[in-house]
Amino acid sequence: xxxxxxxxxxxxxxxxxxxxxxxxxxxxxxxxxxxxxxxxxxxxxxxxxxxxxxxxxxxxxxxxxxxxxxxxxxxxxxxxxxxxxxxxxxxxxxxxxxxxxxxxxxxxxxxxxxxxxxxxxxxxxxxxxxxxxxxxxxxxxxxxxxxxxxxxxxxxxxxxxxxxxxxxxxxxxxxxxxxxxxxxxxxxxxxxxxxxxxxxxxxxxxxxxxxxxxxxxxxxxxxxxxxxxxxxxxxxxxxxxxxxxxxxxxxxxxxxxxxxxxxxxxxxxxxxxxxxxxxxxxxxxxxxxxxxxxxxxxxxxxxxxxxxxxxxxxxxxxxxxxxxxxxxxxxxxxxxxxxxxxxxxxxxxxxxxxxxxxxxxxxxxxxxxxxxxxxxxxxxxxxxxxxxxxxxxxxxxxxxxxxxxxxxxxxxxxxxxxxxxxxxxxxxxxxxxxxxxxxxxxxxxxxxxxxxxxxxxxxxxxxxxxxxxxxxxxxxxxxxxxxxxxxxxxxxxxxxxxxxxxxxxxxxxxxxxxxxxxxxxxxxxxxxxxxxxxxxxxxxxxxxxxxxxxxxxxxxxxxxxxxxxxxxxxxxxxxxxxxxxxxxxxxxxxxxxxxxxxxxxxxxxxxxxxxxxxxxxxxxxxxxxxxxxxxxxxxxxxxxxxxx
Amino acid sequence: xxxxxxxxxxxxxxxxxxxxxxxxxxxxxxxxxxxxxxxxxxxxxxxxxxxxxxxxxxxxxxxxxxxxxxxxxxxxxxxxxxxxxxxxxxxxxxxxxxxxxxxxxxxxxxxxxxxxxxxxxxxxxxxxxxxxxxxxxxxxxxxxxxxxxxxxxxxxxxxxxxxxxxxxxxxxxxxxxxxxxxxxxxxxxxxxxxxxxxxxxxxxxxxxxxxxxxxxxxxxxxxxxxxxxxxxxxxxxxxxxxxxxxxxxxxxxxxxxxxxxx
Ligand SMILES: Nc1ncnc2c1ncn2[C@@H]1O[C@H](COP(=O)(O)OP(=O)(O)OP(=O)(O)O)[C@@H](O)[C@H]1O
Ligand SMILES: [Mg+2]
Numbered sequence: 001x002x003x004x005x006x007x008x009x010x011x012x013x014x015x016x017x018x019x020x021x022x023x024x025x026x027x028x029x030x031x032x033x034x035x036x037x038x039x040x041x042x043x044x045x046x047x048x049x050x051x052x053x054x055x056x057x058x059x060x061x062x063x064x065x066x067x068x069x070x071x072x073x074x075x076x077x078x079x080x081x082x083x084x085x086x087x088x089x090x091x092x093x094x095x096x097x098x099x100x101x102x103x104x105x106x107x108x109x110x111x112x113x114x115x116x117x118x119x120x121x122x123x124x125x126x127x128x129x130x131x132x133x134x135x136x137x138x139x140x141x142x143x144x145x146x147x148x149x150x151x152x153x154x155x156x157x158x159x160x161x162x163x164x165x166x167x168x169x170x171x172x173x174x175x176x177x178x179x180x181x182x183x184x185x186x187x188x189x190x191x192x193x194x195x196x197x198x199x200x201x202x203x204x205x206x207x208x209x210x211x212x213x214x215x216x217x218x219x220x221x222x223x224x225x226x227x228x229x230x231x232x233x234x235x236x237x238x239x240x241x242x243x244x245x246x247x248x249x250x251x252x253x254x255x256x257x258x259x260x261x262x263x264x265x266x267x268x269x270x271x272x273x274x275x276x277x278x279x280x281x282x283x284x285x286x287x288x289x290x291x292x293x294x295x296x297x298x299x300x301x302x303x304x305x306x307x308x309x310x311x312x313x314x315x316x317x318x319x320x321x322x323x324x325x326x327x328x329x330x331x332x333x334x335x336x337x338x339x340x341x342x343x344x345x346x347x348x349x350x351x352x353x354x355x356x357x358x359x360x361x362x363x364x365x366x367x368x369x370x371x372x373x374x375x376x377x378x379x380x381x382x383x384x385x386x387x388x389x390x391x392x393x394x395x396x397x398x399x400x401x402x403x404x405x406x407x408x409x410x411x412x413x414x415x416x417x418x419x420x421x422x423x424x425x426x427x428x429x430x431x432x433x434x435x436x437x438x439x440x441x442x443x444x445x446x447x448x449x450x451x452x453x454x455x456x457x458x459x460x461x462x463x464x465x466x467x468x469x470x471x472x473x474x475x476x477x478x479x480x481x482x483x484x485x486x487x488x489x490x491x492x493x494x495x496x497x498x499x500x501x502x503x504x505x506x507x508x509x510x511x512x513x514x515x516x517x518x519x520x521x522x523x524x525x526x527x528x529x530x531x532x533x534x535x536x537x538x539x540x541x542x543x544x545x546x547x548x549x550x551x552x553x554x555x556x557x558x559x560x561x562x563x564x565x566x567x568x569x570x571x572x573x574x575x576x577x578x579x580x581x582x583x584x585x586x587x588x589x590x591x592x593x594x595x596x597x598x599x600x601x602x603x604x605x606x607x608x609x610x611x612x613x614x615x616x617x618x619x620x621x622x623x624x625x626x627x628x629x630x631x632x633x634x635x636x637x638x639x640x641x642x643x644x
Numbered sequence: 645x646x647x648x649x650x651x652x653x654x655x656x657x658x659x660x661x662x663x664x665x666x667x668x669x670x671x672x673x674x675x676x677x678x679x680x681x682x683x684x685x686x687x688x689x690x691x692x693x694x695x696x697x698x699x700x701x702x703x704x705x706x707x708x709x710x711x712x713x714x715x716x717x718x719x720x721x722x723x724x725x726x727x728x729x730x731x732x733x734x735x736x737x738x739x740x741x742x743x744x745x746x747x748x749x750x751x752x753x754x755x756x757x758x759x760x761x762x763x764x765x766x767x768x769x770x771x772x773x774x775x776x777x778x779x780x781x782x783x784x785x786x787x788x789x790x791x792x793x794x795x796x797x798x799x800x801x802x803x804x805x806x807x808x809x810x811x812x813x814x815x816x817x818x819x820x821x822x823x824x825x826x827x828x829x830x831x832x833x834x835x836x837x838x839x840x841x842x843x844x845x846x847x848x849x850x851x852x853x854x855x856x857x858x859x860x861x862x863x864x865x866x867x868x869x870x871x872x873x874x875x876x877x878x879x880x881x882x883x884x885x886x887x888x889x890x891x892x893x894x895x896x897x898x899x900x901x902x903x904x905x906x
Pocket of ligand 2: 697698
């Protein structure tokens with residue numbers, strides 16, 4: 001190198017410092033371009049930061065607001081009532097189980113009689129509907145003051161013809177014998193506006209049913225009384241509780257009103273203090289003075305409630321004793337297997353319920369109205385609260401768990417469905433498909449992204465929902481947990497649609513990941529004599545796994561953030577799904593983080609605790625999305641061996 | 645190994661290319677090639693860039709099959725006496741007999757052990773002790789065993805470039821092929837690594853038959869027993885290396901060797 005003659009070059013310094021001649025408005029164009037691109041990138045970052053700041057600003061006040069509300073909830077005594085009221089809800093469930101069991105049992109005897117009665121009434125209605133017009137005309141003619149016998153005659157004949165035709169046209173179910181059928185036909189044919197009594201056959205059918213029903217009720221008398229006992233057991237307790245609740249609610253309303261007026265007064269006084277114009281100042285002060293509410297003596301009113309603790313406990317104890325007796329009285333046998341199972345469940349559920357009630361009653365003593373609500377318990381009430389209740393006349397609760405579970409279960413369903421579909425499709429397209437197939441598959445899958453999610457929501461409501469419901473009723477599929485399903489709009493339905501929406505993202509990214517697997521790996525594997533399948537599953541997929549995983553995670557991010565479909569299709573029941581149903585839980589409706597914001601934000605008043613709570617949900621949602629995206633990146637980095 | 649060995653004065657070649665024409669679609673890449681590769685010899689393919697060395701090499705293990713329009717349009721390629729372009733040839737078996745090492749080292753993103761065992765695994769070997777034994781043998785052949793025996797389960801991508809290329813050689817010989825094809829195996833390596841692989845080549849020739857494409861004429865002289873010179877898709881001259889380099893028969897060869905090539 002050194003021996004080579006060096007051509008004459010300008011000194012280094014002058015090369016580096018050589019100034020460019022072209023400038024725009026005194027700026028170097030290179031720099032301008034750099035600033036242009038740089039500023040665009042910073043705009044994105046700034047907007048992101050602004051979003052975070054905005055969300056936080058609106059949402060962060062939620063905790064103190066909610067703290068104040070929960071404080072009032074406690075001080076006014078609502079919490080006290082809820083100690084008993086919450087476990088008492090169980091009474092409803094148990095008693096509805098019993099009612100179901102009872103009606104199932106009764107049906108074993110009275111079902112045919114009832115069906116025959118109902119069928120006969122239905123037939124009568126159908127016949128009357130079919131001949132409604134002539135019947136109407138005849139009725140009108142009969143009501144006219146001077147009757148026109150000729151016209152009435154004609155109308156009567158018309159009605160007779162119409163009825164006869166209708167009697168022939170309706171379908172008689174198998175429940176009736178030929179003879180009964182003929183009798184029914186005869187009686188229906190004789191129906192005219194003047195006849196007010198039920199046709200005799202129908203009367204017999206009604207009587208038949210009543211007999212059967214009485215018979216059934218005597219046969220299952222034990223069950224009937226047990227059910228009645230159980231239902232009545234809660235009444236005295238409920239009465240006391242209702243009185244207390246009314247009192248508590250009254251106190252709360254007063255306290256809230258006082259607080260509103262008080263804050264208003266403070267604000268007016270503040271304004272007055274800073275006002276310079278003496279006239280304005282006077283009017284503000286006057287206004288402030290007017291905004292005075294009667295102070296509520298919380299201590300006084302709470303005494304009226306806690307003063308009855310002993311009475312309440314006594315009632316609870318009585319109630320527990322009565323229901324335990326009812327449980328003991330529950331008959332061992334019921335009409336059907338299903339009914340027996342229900343009765344057994346109730347028999348086992350009652351002692352548990354009684355124990356819970358007694359425990360709740362014991363808790364009453366430890367309750368203090370003036371115990372402060374700490375900010376941590378408020379956070380707990382939000383993040384671990386199991387109830388999201390708004391616009392309640394009793395008390396609003398903003399518990400986050402039902403929404404989170406809904407979102408998570410739906411997302412899990414969607415990912416479980418979408419992952420195999422999109423990964424397999426990506427492998428096929430990338431490795432096995434011919435060029436023509438590729439040209440077909442890729443745009444078609446990517447087109448899914450262009451479908452507006454509200455349209456998918458339509459499809460979910462009208463098509464997928466019915467489809468799932470119909471399929472769930474097929475007899476040979478009854479082994480599937482949760483079948484037959486109750487609700488057409490449920491988490492599974494939403495999960496399916498979200499899976500459909502997530503497929504394009506997951507497919508494209510997985511396909512890219514496979515595409516990025518270096519050609520050289522495939523060469524090496526081929527050269528060693530591997531078959532196509534071996535190469536795919538032993539080399540390409542393992543090498544692309546990081547990309548595939550991050551595709552799945554990004555799909556998850558998309559699914560968690562999706563709103564429209566879940567709002568329309570998930571069923572929007574704000575309750576934690578009943579996981580005791582096992583895997584069948586996926587066929588229950590639920591509400592979601594995104595759905596609740598979309599549904600409620602437009603309706604709440606700005607700045608209210610509800611509004612702030614929705615922003616908190618938004619913050620959490622944002623955090624989840626960030627986390628998922630961050631995980632996707634981390635995964636992509638973690639398993640990227642061929643870039644090492 | 646020498647199933648087709650017959651009692652002749654010269655043993656039958658392990659690879660024999662006969663009157664072969666090869667084209668990529670409409671463009672013809674090789675013209676009327678005739679080549680015999682002898683057992684346990686190193687055969688070098690040299691020639692200017694684009695003359696068809698890689699194409700010819702890839703004809704021997706049918707790696708060209710992947711290029712859709714690529715066809716052998718005339719003649720045949722015999723490996724151990726069998727035309728590998730016959731319809732009844734099992735590609736998997738062919739490639740088990742004819743291994744290949746690429747220009748750029750391409751170990752899988754797996755452990756060293758798994759890289760070497762890969763060939764056996766895809767041919768259905770599950771027995772752990774057989775695999776262990778094969779891994780040790782192949783790494784020893786590739787002069788890697790001493791260096792790597794303590795970290796067989798480390799990721800292969802953590803090795804140096806030269807080690808990676810030797811690992812690829814170990815991977816290719818794990819299935820005990822008859823022929824080992826190498827397409828410029830040293831072109832991406834530093835001189836020391838190159839030297840190591842050249843030394844290896846002599847060792848390998850004891851067990852395998854090697855066909856190597858190289859741009860480096862010194863390398864051809866150092867490692868090979870026979871050399872074939874290709875030009876514009878034609879095999880210009882094929883002779884024992886010494887003869888070809890000291891006393892080329894063709895003018896074209898001479899010009900190329902001198903570097904006075906137009
Ligand atoms: N996949 C392909 N499709 C079409 N033509 C090809 C393909 N691969 C190679 N060719 C052509 O075939 C001819 C021979 O190429 P080949 O790669 O065999 O040359 P080479 O001698 O190996 O060159 P180098 O020394 O640069 O590696 C070239 O003209 C090249 O353009
Ligand atoms: Mg080449």
